[in-house]
Amino acid sequence: MAAASKREQIIDNALKLFYQNGFNATGVDRIISEAGVSKKTLYNHFRSKNELVLAVLRKRDELFRNNMMRETERMAMEPRSRLLALFDVMGNWFHEETFSGCMFINASAEFSDLKDPCHVLCAEHKKLICDYIEVLAKQAGAQDPLELAKQLNLLIEGAIVNAHVEGDLEAGQRAKRMGEFLIDLALRS
Amino acid sequence: MAAASKREQIIDNALKLFYQNGFNATGVDRIISEAGVSKKTLYNHFRSKNELVLAVLRKRDELFRNNMMRETERMAMEPRSRLLALFDVMGNWFHEETFSGCMFINASAEFSDLKDPCHVLCAEHKKLICDYIEVLAKQAGAQDPLELAKQLNLLIEGAIVNAHVEGDLEAGQRAKRMGEFLIDLALRS
DNA sequence: TTGAAGGTATACCGTTAGGTTTACCATAAG
DNA sequence: CTTATGGTAAACCTAACGGTATACCTTCAA
Numbered sequence A, B: 001m002a003a004a005s006k007r008e009q010i011i012d013n014a015l016k017l018f019y020q021n022g023f024n025a026t027g028v029d030r031i032i033s034e035a036g037v038s039k040k041t042l043y044n045h046f047r048s049k050n051e052l053v054l055a056v057l058r059k060r061d062e063l064f065r066n067n068m069m070r071e072t073e074r075m076a077m078e079p080r081s082r083l084l085a086l087f088d089v090m091g092n093w094f095h096e097e098t099f100s101g102c103m104f105i106n107a108s109a110e111f112s113d114l115k116d117p118c119h120v121l122c123a124e125h126k127k128l129i130c131d132y133i134e135v136l137a138k139q140a141g142a143q144d145p146l147e148l149a150k151q152l153n154l155l156i157e158g159a160i161v162n163a164h165v166e167g168d169l170e171a172g173q174r175a176k177r178m179g180e181f182l183i184d185l186a187l188r189s
Numbered sequence C: 001t002t003g004a005a006g007g008t009a010t011a012c013c014g015t016t017a018g019g020t021t022t023a024c025c026a027t028a029a030g
Numbered sequence D: 001c002t003t004a005t006g007g008t009a010a011a012c013c014t015a016a017c018g019g020t021a022t023a024c025c026t027t028c029a030a
Helices: A003-021 A028-035 A039-045 A051-076 A079-094 A103-110 A118-141 A145-165 A171-187 B003-021 B030-035 B039-045 B049-075 B077-093 B103-110 B118-140 B145-165 B171-187
Strands: none
Touching: A003 A028, A003 A039, A003 A051, A003 A103, A028 A051, A028 B145, A051 A103, A051 A118, A051 B003, A079 A118, A079 A145, A079 A171, A079 B077, A103 A118, A103 A145, A103 B103, A103 B145, A118 A145, A118 B145, A145 A171, A145 B103, A145 B118, A145 B145, A145 B171, A171 B145, A171 B171, B003 B030, B003 B039, B003 B049, B003 B077, B003 B103, B030 B039, B030 B049, B049 B103, B049 B118, B077 B118, B077 B145, B077 B171, B103 B118, B103 B145, B118 B145, B145 B171
16 A cells, blocks of 8 residues: 555544544554554654644644634625634534544643744644634624634633533534624724 | 641642642652652552542532632622622633643543542532532622522633633633622612 | 665553552540 | 451562554555
8 A cells, every 4th residue: 555545544543543632642553553554654653642733732732723614705795704714613613523622732731841843833733723713804894804803712712612612503603693792893994 | 647647748748749739640650749748658548540530629629719719808898899809719720830731620521530539629620619609699699699609600710711721811800800790780779 | 686665563651540558657535 | 465456568460551663565656
């Protein structure tokens, strides 16, 4: 099998295991077993488990944001509606059987040092999400797009925690209601 | 030394280590070494590492909520002001050098199964926080105290994640501004 | 036809994990 | 005075950890 494909196999399986069971709790033996790959192959592609973690987080960031943007833009056409649709996308995610919180919030819990490369990557992911919201906020004509984006981002993160820790699957709707107030306030000329 | 005191020594040191470095990443050898206690003593007081984790979470819940209530009620006298003071208490916490996120959000990341006893305890902690906010909301005369409490709780959780993952220490102030808006809305007769 | 590239399985390395066991020591109450 | 109680240090257990080494098997292009 082609090398690139092996690499993806490893990343995809590691992604699933890290997301469901955590990073420290998932051993490389488990990963190679589920990926159907030898240990040598894993260490041909990644210098260490930590490098694999980084590769997984990068792939998750890409998949997650692409999906978020695609779904948001599919669900609504007007900028203001799209800001609200963000919360519907989140809400649908919470209801998925495999939902296990935000992988980046989870990773930050295990790699708690702000300077840890894994933690840095988590912060970058959140920043990119916020950047996207800011674009939508600007399109919607918000007075202070960055501030609105930060507010909505905070709501989204709160909803994710609500849904994961407390198992409150309706957190998406609550955040949406709160977000609507803030959006109206920000768009008032 | 008295048994009760040894138990507390173990819990206190485990609390510090678990909070700073995570649960799976912290071994019992490290805990007994820092607590200055033999392994036998640890296993006299706790059946397993997992039982120690539960004891630590229970203590953290008690310390955290007591401090939160004490500080909130010290900073403001009127119910509405107290609702706002919650965010100041959080904001001050974010600025502490040892701040490493919410221990219960972190624990939920590592014990991701909702039925895991550790995760259950995390959900209970969040519920108790929400209960307290609901009491303040009722005293302030909110139309729907439970709904307002859930909203403010969501803001608090969002702010904690903002502060920890992204390192945004001003998240407390942002959440406070958002909270003030929602409080005014909820108190409008 | 040959030989590198990239795969496989498997054994192995030292370390650490959670947890148990043994033998001994201090204290304090009956 | 004795004897539980609760502590100590340290050896030990099995399993798993991250990571390496060896030997062999395909595939495919020079």
